[in-house]
Amino acid sequence: MPLISxxxxxxxxxxxAGREAADVATLFFAMLVGGVVIWAGTVGxxxxxxxxxxxxxxxxxxxxxxxxxxVLPTVILASLLSYAVWLMxxxxxxxxxxxxxxxxxxxxxxxxxxRVRYLEDGGQPAFETANExxxxxxxxxVFSLRSPDVIHSFWIPVLGGKMDMIPxxxxxxxxxxxxxxxxxxxxAEFCGTSHALMAFTVLAMEKQxxxxxxxxxRNSSGxxxxxxxxxxLRHGCSACHAISGTQAQGTIGPDLTxxxxxxxxxxxxxxxxxxxxxSFIRDPGKIKPEARMPHFSMLxxxxxxxxxxxxxxxx
Numbered sequence: 653m654p655l656i657s658x659x660x661x662x663x664x665x666x667x668x669a670g671r672e673a674a675d676v677a678t679l680f681f682a683m684l685v686g687g688v689v690i691w692a693g694t695v696g697x698x699x700x701x702x703x704x705x706x707x708x709x710x711x712x713x714x715x716x717x718x719x720x721x722x723v724l725p726t727v728i729l730a731s732l733l734s735y736a737v738w739l740m741x742x743x744x745x746x747x748x749x750x751x752x753x754x755x756x757x758x759x760x761x762x763x764x765x766x767r768v769r770y771l772e773d774g775g776q777p778a779f780e781t782a783n784e785x786x787x788x789x790x791x792x793x794v795f796s797l798r799s800p801d802v803i804h805s806f807w808i809p810v811l812g813g814k815m816d817m818i819p820x821x822x823x824x825x826x827x828x829x830x831x832x833x834x835x836x837x838x839x840a841e842f843c844g845t846s847h848a849l850m851a852f853t854v855l856a857m858e859k860q861x862x863x864x865x866x867x868x869x870r871n872s873s874g875x876x877x878x879x880x881x882x883x884x885l886r887h888g889c890s891a892c893h894a895i896s897g898t899q900a901q902g903t904i905g906p907d908l909t910x911x912x913x914x915x916x917x918x919x920x921x922x923x924x925x926x927x928x929x930x931s932f933i934r935d936p937g938k939i940k941p942e943a944r945m946p947h948f949s950m951l952x953x954x955x956x957x958x959x960x961x962x963x964x965x966x967x
Contacts, residue, residue, distance in 0.1 A: 672812030761804030782906030805841035829856035851920030874898035880962025929960035
């Protein structure tokens with residue numbers, strides 16, 4: 653139906669794929685039903701009261717106003733409040749400030765992209781990626797959320813609620829994906845000109861597939877395109893970007909190891925195709941206003957295309 657066509661998809665809180673999101677959707681529908689009942693009671697009360705007054709039954713009209721205009725809304729709103737308070741621990745689980753041995757992922761909101769670090773059991777970084785989060789299905793994950801400069805808000809609608817990322821503070825959010833799929837996360841707090849251009853992809857994977865990906869990602873290298881790597885290094889890209897197994901060890905911009913397996917360029921701005929990678933290298937500000945990456949339009953097109961092909965081939 654056209655009226656509910658937007659209630660599903662990779663970014664719909666009403667099409668949950670996680671336990672917390674399912675509770676949020678349940679609360680929404682409960683509030684929707686409660687609101688409809690109150691609205692129907694109010695409209696019915698007004699019509700009934702107006703009709704009774706015309707036939708001089710003001711006492712009966714008063715009883716209708718009391719029950720439909722005061723008692724019914726009070727009972728429904730009190731019930732919804734009680735239900736919401738009872739549901740709150742499920743919507744935002746709390747583990748007393750400890751991760752309880754759960755898998756940890758650190759996400760930092762940058763302007764305008766996402767730095768993603770997978771942490772070892774001791775809290776040390778295992779490896780870093782960008783603009784993509786992979787998690788195992790059926791296993792609760794703790795997200796450590798940070799920001800170096802401005803406030804962002806981390807939100808994966810199909811998995812759970814939002815959590816702010818505040819400079820100088822670490823906030824924690826736990827999520828549990830219950831079915832595999834590819835979903836979309838966004839920044840839900842205005843953070844600058846390209847606020848709407850910093851989405852990220854969430855891949856909920858079966859546990860064994862996730863473990864296989866972790867092992868492969870730990871062993872990623874700089875690829876076999878020596879000429880492309882040479883161009884990447886020669887033009888200073890390594891000053892900001894890192895690629896495992898190469899001399900590129902920059903920390904300012906996104907880590908580009910296994911860049912070719914990502915679905916998008918520029919934090920969800922465009923599909924990850926060579927021509928889009930080349931366009932972003934040539935003039936990132938044209939695609940993402942106020943992006944901090946400098947433009948390389950001074951390079952010959954052949955060099956830009958060589959670097960784009962190299963990056964697209966990284967797995």
